[in-house]
Amino acid sequence: MAQLKVLIVGGGIAGPALAHWLSKLDCNMTIVERAxxxxxxxxxxxxxxxxxxxxxxxxxxxxxxxxxxxxxxTEFVDKNGRRQAYFEAxxxxxxxQSLTSEFExxxxxxxxxxxxxxxxxxxxxxxxxxxxxxxTGNGVHVKFSDGREDDxxxxxxxxxxxxxxxxxxxxxxxxxxxxxxxxxxxYFTVPKCKQDNMTAKIYNLPGRRAIATRVDNPRTMQxxxxxxxxxxxxxxxxxxxxxxxxxxxxxxxxxxxAGWETPRLIxxxxxxxxxxxxxxxxxxxxxxxxxxxxxxxxxGDAGYTPSPLTGKGTSLGLxxxxxxxxxxxxxxxxxxxxxxAVDAALExxxxxxxxxxxxxxxxxxxxxAIAYPETEWGVWFLQLVVKVFSTLRIxxxxxxxxxxxxxGDWKLPDYPELK
Numbered sequence: 396m397a398q399l400k401v402l403i404v405g406g407g408i409a410g411p412a413l414a415h416w417l418s419k420l421d422c423n424m425t426i427v428e429r430a431x432x433x434x435x436x437x438x439x440x441x442x443x444x445x446x447x448x449x450x451x452x453x454x455x456x457x458x459x460x461x462x463x464x465x466x467x468x469t470e471f472v473d474k475n476g477r478r479q480a481y482f483e484a485x486x487x488x489x490x491x492q493s494l495t496s497e498f499e500x501x502x503x504x505x506x507x508x509x510x511x512x513x514x515x516x517x518x519x520x521x522x523x524x525x526x527x528x529x530x531t532g533n534g535v536h537v538k539f540s541d542g543r544e545d546d547x548x549x550x551x552x553x554x555x556x557x558x559x560x561x562x563x564x565x566x567x568x569x570x571x572x573x574x575x576x577x578x579x580x581x582y583f584t585v586p587k588c589k590q591d592n593m594t595a596k597i598y599n600l601p602g603r604r605a606i607a608t609r610v611d612n613p614r615t616m617q618x619x620x621x622x623x624x625x626x627x628x629x630x631x632x633x634x635x636x637x638x639x640x641x642x643x644x645x646x647x648x649x650x651x652x653a654g655w656e657t658p659r660l661i662x663x664x665x666x667x668x669x670x671x672x673x674x675x676x677x678x679x680x681x682x683x684x685x686x687x688x689x690x691x692x693x694x695g696d697a698g699y700t701p702s703p704l705t706g707k708g709t710s711l712g713l714x715x716x717x718x719x720x721x722x723x724x725x726x727x728x729x730x731x732x733x734x735x736a737v738d739a740a741l742e743x744x745x746x747x748x749x750x751x752x753x754x755x756x757x758x759x760x761x762x763x764a765i766a767y768p769e770t771e772w773g774v775w776f777l778q779l780v781v782k783v784f785s786t787l788r789i790x791x792x793x794x795x796x797x798x799x800x801x802x803g804d805w806k807l808p809d810y811p812e813l814k
Contacts, residue, residue: 446710
């Protein structure tokens, strides 16, 4: 059988994870990344459920553990900084994980781990992107932004929830699969102060706003601002403008009357160099009827973003890469014709993974609105609920007597071909 030639678009997490699995086959792999170098930025992420199992099968658990964030738990605070509820991290390896996972890690650290795992197994091209895709019947003809052209048996879009690969392959007339949840989030880094400890903090305030902070190192702290917009388009306009200064000022104005640590956090956002990593996005889910079109297939957020609200995005990306790699391995081993094997593998990838994705994308009724109250009374009631859960240790009971699996009855497949 001819060697499979694969182009992976996106050098973040899902793309290199897929490259790891495909490196066990007879593949010629290229990963193209728009950024000029490894895009090892971003805030804190975690691994849960079946994502932990895939991480272990990849053989990177020791590398991940060496870089985990030592977060002790999560507390909810009021406008005076008083603790309303506390949920300790479950790091026992047993039962359901808490709000703080056993495997909390900075996105950049996981990206570096995956890059080191794959850099000698495939070709990385930075500072380049796909300008055009043309299905040829037995593959895809690709035109790159630097003027080069090449043919591939398979193109994999692993380039995030706003995937350019998806837009190019499905065409301008395709319905946008991104389902907006009316929520906007801003992420940035600020200098750490003495009172900032290794506990994540969440502060809800009226006007459908929330702030969260997390500490991952001795020098800086992560800040997350959230706003649930019901009516109006100020956030959308600022996002579309691409003007970071304008975006920061919009968030600053929105939080000017907030209590707790907000004044110093907003001042740092506006004035500290650490906050140059400011990032602002719409929160939603990508839901598609089909994750492949011809010989172009999507993996991770490009095809099935579950949203940060689920806490399952990184895990789902690793799971999707594993299943796609496994199905390609299985069908290529059992077929004498490469094209037929790839087509069968893409169909099987859909059938095997979709139940897991649908379960992972489920949101509790009322989410995200219940976490973003409109009134003072709503904030008081939310704090009362989390206080009851914390005081009565209801969450601990849930952790103890339930599984960390997030895919229901779905079981992670076993692919002997990848061993």
